[in-house]
Amino acid sequence: MKSITINGSQRESVGKVSTKALRNAGKVPCVVYGGDKPIHFSADELAFRHLVYTPDVHTVVIALEDGIKVNAILQDIQFHPVNDRILHMDFYQIYDDKEVMMEIPVRIVGNSRGVRNGGVLRVVTRKLRIKALPENLPDFIEADITEMKIGAKMYVTAVQTDDYKILHPDNTVICQIRTSRTAIADLEEEEETDEEGEEGETEAGDVPATETDDVAAVKE
Template sequence: MREAFVVEAEVRTTRGKGASRRLRHEGKVPAIIYGGKGEPQPITVNHNELSKHLKIEAFYSHILTVKIGGATEQAVLKDLHRHPVRNEIMHMDLQRVLADQLLRMHVPLHFKGAEVAPGIKTGGGIIEHHMIQVEVECLPKDLPEFLEVDLSALNVNEAVHMSQLKLPANVALVELKHGNDASVAAVHLPRAAVEPEPVAAEAASAEVPATAQKVEAKGDEAKKDDKKK
């Protein structure tokens, strides 16, 4: 069962950096909701309540119910700004969604099967994750919370590409629409296992003691002097 997220909000009547600073001191987050058929509306939400929502991965790729006064709107989280040091939530952007209009959202990838992949279990390889999320396009009712990536069949030097992901009905990957079938994850040998061996000549040189190399060098110089004479 999909979780339902409700965001309680209030209309924000004050603007500017000073007003936003005062709201943050009061434990509120300045935000805005825009898009759909309505005008952009500045709002505020409770910082602590929002923090609880943000600890749940599905909140980032879910249709949210936003209650503003007596009105209710459907929206998705489009942007979030945090303080670079305190991790405090500074601002949030919400975008209204309409049931009959396509929307684009980034959804997380959940990887499974790595522990039984032949390239890892018997081949000594390691998984390289090239993506942790992908952008999808679909109607709001079809928006997935995440997409699964099955790694169980991968051998060494094999990869899973975007075109191989299993998508829910009526969901498309934006990158594929632009012809970009990028790798999502791959199995490779650890770098130390594929480093080339030293060249034979270098190895032979390394076996000669440093003192012997100096003697040989002096002998060569002496031969050159004799020729000059």
């Protein structure tokens, strides 16, 4: 998974007055949990634009004074109810040898046969919560719909790998191909029907001469 570095400064005071002063200065108060003790810091609001305002997910390297660096993931974020500015952010410290839980976006790929035949693709689950070691966290989970027919559903079991564990029931639907008024029969089923018809014609051609043919032969 890609990582973003956030340069910040540790906060000595965490009261309401100092927090308000930080926000007025264009900074965001933050805290990192998961270590020996919480780490309070602040960073410029613009430093979070590639972390917050994107459909992608990233791990974060929080770089503080004195060369202190903390690997973390975004845990929670609070926005202002009116202007949508970031009010506060919570991070969770991660370690190379400890699994972490994270929501990963699902990316639909492929050209579905069902859609080509007039079906409608409906994406039910756009993010999946998984558990994995930090090095095995994917940027996205790929769901290939190429072979899906009209009426087919794709479950989370179809995208499970050994790199991570999906924290959803096995019957959780990722997407499905729904029928529509313009939908036509599946191409493969039509081809199978055509093949059966050709076999029938071949067998008919091997049938012995008819009774009418026998009568004509006697008259001759």
